[in-house]
Amino acid sequence: MALNYTMDDLLRALVEHGGSDLHIRVGLPPLVRIRGDLTPLNYPPLTPEDAEELMFSLMNEERKRKFLETNELDMAYSVKDVARFRVNALRQQGYVGGVMRCIPYEIKTxxxxxxxxxxxxxxxxxxxxxxxxxxxxxxxxxxxxxxxxxxxxxxxxxxxxxxxxxxxxxxxxxxxxxxxxxxxxxxxxxxxxxxxxxxxxxxxxxxxxxxxxxxxxxxxxxxxxxxxxxxxxxxxxxxxxxxxxxxxxxxxxxxxxxxxxxxxxxxxxxxxxxxxxxxxxxxxxxxxxxxxxxxxxxxxxxxxxxxxxxxxxxxxxxxALDGHLVQLLVSGKVTYEEALLKCGNPKEFEMRVEKAFSQRGLPLPTQMTSQAPASGQAGQQRK
Missing domain, CATH: 3.40.50.300 (P-loop containing nucleotide triphosphate hydrolases)
Incomplete structure (x- = not known):
């Protein structure tokens, strides 16, 4: 049964939701990554035929031939007045799938x-x-x-x-x-x-x-x-x-x-x-x-x-990365929990945060005071 939507429709939905990636995988509805988390769009799970139809719609005959030969393909694709997308087509467990990453037309400063x-x-x-x-x-x-x-x-x-x-x-x-x-x-x-x-x-x-x-x-x-x-x-x-x-x-x-x-x-x-x-x-x-x-x-x-x-x-x-993370934390742009996941040395990072907040007369982040034991465990796992 033919799909009642196109890949362009999915890519527009990705941009409208403020997502970064669109995932096409057999057995699941189309998924969009929004602020790091995968969220299903309101469509039925994809059949093998659905996934092929969607992915092959992005390819001309030459690119389709390359994909069928290698089972891998990187390419760019544009939806007029919407955005450009970096496309990675692939096979997994014998089925066609892919990931489309949104590349805004605007180049940031x-x-x-x-x-x-x-x-x-x-x-x-x-x-x-x-x-x-x-x-x-x-x-x-x-x-x-x-x-x-x-x-x-x-x-x-x-x-x-x-x-x-x-x-x-x-x-x-x-x-x-x-x-x-x-x-x-x-x-x-x-x-x-x-x-x-x-x-x-x-x-x-x-x-x-x-x-x-x-x-x-x-x-x-x-x-x-x-x-x-x-x-x-x-x-x-x-x-x-x-x-x-x-x-x-x-x-x-x-x-x-x-x-x-x-x-x-x-x-x-x-x-x-x-x-x-x-x-x-x-x-x-x-x-x-x-x-x-x-x-x-x-x-x-x-x-x-x-x-x-x-x-x-x-x-x-x-x-240093940890120093920049402290700056972002002090300015309220990120949370302590997320900064801790990205820092290089959790124990040293904790001391930097305490010093930076103390010098500015600011209260410590609530996540820091409530999750102090967990931060030590996180540091041990990363080592």
Whole structure:
């Protein structure tokens, strides 16, 4: 029996509900993720035929062929006057399914994301490497889009992005922006990066630094006088540096460590958490700026000392994740319970919160006083 609604109807409902993701899975009604929680839409559970009809409606014949060959497909899709969506089609237990993530047409500013002014200085540097990291769904693409927007609005540059898929679409403002989509405009990240230097770019954005060759090409591009942006799925600056170096064979790591110490400008690690009113989500950031001391630690392989340098680098624009979480908590933007789930060291975080609230003459958060024993248990589980 044919469906009496379309995928576009579901995607409109996703946006109307203020959701971030639409999930299509056989045996369940269409689900939308709203402020982190999955909620069913008012439709019957999907049959295998329903799920195929919905997912295949997004694909042209070429994309459908690729999906049937590989059982995986990443692509972008737009609903006019509604939003763009990042689509991941898949098979699970033999059935077709997928997840559609909403990408608003509006590109946010750096200020709207809560990034400090030092980031504006960083993204206008003529050369170097800027890494934006965090788990899947933490807003890395949104942050990168805001950075490209700022460059585009303030300077006359040639910007080339390599993405899989293209999510935010940039119009030329002061700069020329060329956006290349993997599998559509180029075979792979590596292939695009091998040729990008011949295209006379000033700024290069690599959607994901997935492997050794891509990381090496990105570092080389930064080393040869370009401003390069990239992402990794790491949670802090120290882990990011280690991950970038550890993908290389041992006999190459000393050279890569040296190159990275010279080219790195900043590492921005982020996570998302619900706002206190649970009406939206807000990003918390760890920000590492490449000072001479930071570069020396990277060069010498002493990445375990990076958190201390970040903690002490506040006057230079650096901030620790836990410190930013405390700021968000003091300002009433997030709850203690949610901040505790995202912090790196629960016991130390608790002491920071007590100190910050005491200095301002504020009462401690109610969740903190009522759940003090639980916070210690949470910390033990994370270790």
């Amino acid at each position: 750096l200020e709207q994301l809560g990034l400090p002014p030092v980031i504006k200085d960083i993204v206008l540097r003529p050369r170097g490497l800027v890494l934006v990291t965090g788990p899947t769904g933490s807003g890395k693409t949104t942050t990168l889009a805001a950075m490209i927007r700022y460059i585009n609005e303030t300077t006359a540059k040639h910007i080339i992005t390599i993405e899989d898929p293209i999510e935010f679409v940039h119009e030329d403002i002061k700069s020329i922006v060329q956006q290349r989509e993997v599998h559509e405009d180029t075979h792979s990240f590596q292939n695009a990066l091998k040729h990008v230097l011949r295209q006379a770019p000033d700024v290069i954005l690599v959607g994901e630094l997935r492997d050794l060759e891509t990381i090496h090409l990105a570092i080389t591009a930064a080393e040869t006088g370009h401003l390069v942006f990239g992402t990794l799925h790491t949670t802090d600056a120290a882990q990011t540096v280690d991950r970038a170096i550890d993908v290389f064979p041992p006999d190459q790591q000393a050279q890569i460590r040296m190159q990275l110490s010279v080219t790195i400008l900043a590492i921005i690690c982020q996570t998302l958490l619900p706002t206190a009113d649970r009406q939206s989500r807000i990003a918390a950031f760890e920000i590492m700026i490449a000072t001479p001391a930071i570069r020396s630690l990277i060069r010498e392989g002493k990445t375990h000392q990076l958190p201390t340098e970040i903690q002490q680098g506040g006057e230079l624009g650096m901030q």
